Amino acid sequence: MTEQNIIRKITDTVNNSVGFKVFTIFMLILVLMIPGAMIQSMIWERNSRKEGAVREISSKWGEKQTVSGPVITIPYKEYYEDDKGKIKYSIHYIHFLPDDIDIKGQVFPEIRYRGIYQAVLYNSKIEIAGSFPQMPLEEINIPPENIIWSGAYVCLGMSDMSGIRDQIDAKLGKMPVTLNPGIESSDVMASGVSTKIPLRQNSGKLLFQFSLNLNGSGQLFFVPLGKMNTVSLSSSWSSPSFDGAFLPEQRQIDDKGFKAKWKVLHLNRNYPQVWKSKHQTESSAFGVNFFVPVDLYQKTTRTAKYSLMFIVFTFMSFFFSEVMNKERLHPIQYLFVGLALTVFYALLLSISEHLNFDIAYIISGAAVITLITGYSISILKKRKLSLMVGGILFILYGYLYFVLQMEDYALLMGSIGLFAALSIVMYMTRKIDWYLLKLDSRDN
Structure with missing residues (x-):
């Protein structure tokens, strides 16, 4: 071979x-x-x-929105002795949360296109009402003379200020107030609106009411800062996704849209009604996502x-x-x-x-x-x-x-x-x- x-x-x-x-x-x-x-x-x-196109559309209309508050914030002086033995002071803030918050909202969604990509945008009409209790000064352990009452203010948090469409109608007690952009302290919320309020040591219960016309995209969340929080939302969007720290206790979804209601107690979250430090309140946020049902x-x-x-x-x-x-x-x-x-x-x-x-x-x-x-x-x-x-x-x-x-x-x-x-x-x-x-x- x-x-x-x-x-x-x-x-x-x-x-x-x-x-x-x-x-x-x-x-x-x-x-x-x-x-x-x-x-x-x-x-x-x-x-x-696609996500880049959605962000571009949202940036011109309004990003995902998280509404928190209102909160009363009061500055106070904290004295200390420096290295040279001199007595100095620094400004700190104490925050008071409401007794009750009742939120009613109606959301009007729409789909906008950028080329072949689409984003879910919405306009919302939100009514916020509730009350603050009498200032519990005995809980804060601060000498009354150190409290700067003239610097007290009420703030309402919104994650994207560019979504505000109209002037916010606000009342404290029976008196209309004008809200200004910006918050002195970021201990509770990173961005929002605020107004000075005439508080005294013996100030009693304070009612509040806010009317928002707010644009956003994709998501609408709320932070439960009250002792008792109720949120009622309705919309014509037929494919919502309820998300966040709490799910609605009542919900109704059909081809015409959805209705949902949340009830959250202060016992359900991990921060107090009064504090002097910073807390991550966003971890208790809840709400609804507006998403396109079929993600190709x-x-x-x-x-x-x-x-x-x-x-x-x-x-x-x-x-x-x-x-x-x-x-x-x-x-x-x-x-x-x-x-x-x-x-x-x-x-x-x-x-x-x-x-x-x-x-x-x-x-x-x-x-x-x-x-x-x-x-x-x-x-x-x-x-x-x-x-x-x-x-x-x-x-x-x-x-x-x-x-x-x-x-x-x-x-x-x-x-x-x-x-x-x-x-x-x-x-x-x-x-x-x-x-x-x-x-x-x-x-x-």
């Missing part, structure tokens, strides 16, 4: 080896994970671009996570077709099929940005199934096997669409589907003698 014949025999043995073929397919799957990762990166980039980037990301499974099952279909048909397939042909499967996600992403996600899924799936089935007819030489491959792809894409619709049960349905597919493969191949199997078309 010549050296050339030996090399040819070794080459034929390797080429006809099932193990080598499986190894080659495995390496191709690893290679195809690269374009899969590129697709994931493209989805992330498009989602980032989230759905496309979930779809792309199944790309490896699609490649594996499709390659298995071609491999078993190759085994049964005794028609050799080149690794390049496997690679073309894998790239066609990867292109599905690029098609889905690009089409769904302009059409409904379901329609985009049908168009993309039909295009890829048609492409691979037609290619299979050419390389497998048998229409029956090619249609079988197309049928498997149709079942895979159909089942994936079914899983995507069941967000809460997606893991369960996906696991059942994988188990069923593996069971079918094991049953169909139970009589194959893998040791004797060769991929040589001359071997019967």
Whole structure:
């Protein structure tokens, strides 16, 4: 036997080896994970671009809004002795929270577009009423002569001041007051409006009332600073998401919009009614998110996570077709099929940005199934096997669409589907003698 014949025999043995073929397919799957990762990166980039467009729209209308307060803040002097023995003082603030806060709001949402991207904006009419108790000076342990009564003010917090559309109608007691932008102390809230109030040591109960015309986008939250807090919201938005530290105790959602009511006690949060330090009151905020029900980037990301499974099952279909048909397939042909499967996600992403996600899924799936089935007819030489491959792809894409619709049960349905597919493969191949199997078309 010549050296050339030996090399040819070794080459034929390797080429006809099932193990080598499986190894080659495995390496191709690893290679195809690269374009899969590129697709994931493209989805992330498009989602980032969408978020940038939403921020741009919101910045000109009003960002997410968090309303907090009102709060009475009084400055006081705290004396200390410096290094040289001189008596000096620094200004600190003490904060008094209301006894009760009652908020009633009506929200008017709308969708604005920037190119192909959309953002949910809203205008809200908010009425805030309640009362402050008599100043509990016995709780603060500050000498009365150190309190700067002339510096007392009431503040109302808003996270984005650019959303204020009209002058805020405000009353303290029976007297209308004018609110000014800015807050001296950021111990309770970072931004908002305030006004000086004539307080005395024996000041009694103080009623308040505020009327806001406030623009925002995406989210409207409230901070429960009262001993008793009630918030009632209504809107024509039919897909709200109640979020934050507390959920509404009553809610009604239908096609015409929603109504929701919260009731929060001071015992439900982790800060007192009177304090002299800084507290993170935002951690107790609650409210509603206004979001678009179908997030195509989230759905496309979930779809792309199944790309490896699609490649594996499709390659298995071609491999078993190759085994049964005794028609050799080149690794390049496997690679073309894998790239066609990867292109599905690029098609889905690009089409769904302009059409409904379901329609985009049908168009993309039909295009890829048609492409691979037609290619299979050419390389497998048998229409029956090619249609079988197309049928498997149709079942895979159909089942994936079914899983995507069941967000809460997606893991369960996906696991059942994988188990069923593996069971079918094991049953169909139970009589194959893998040791004797060769991929040589001359071997019967």
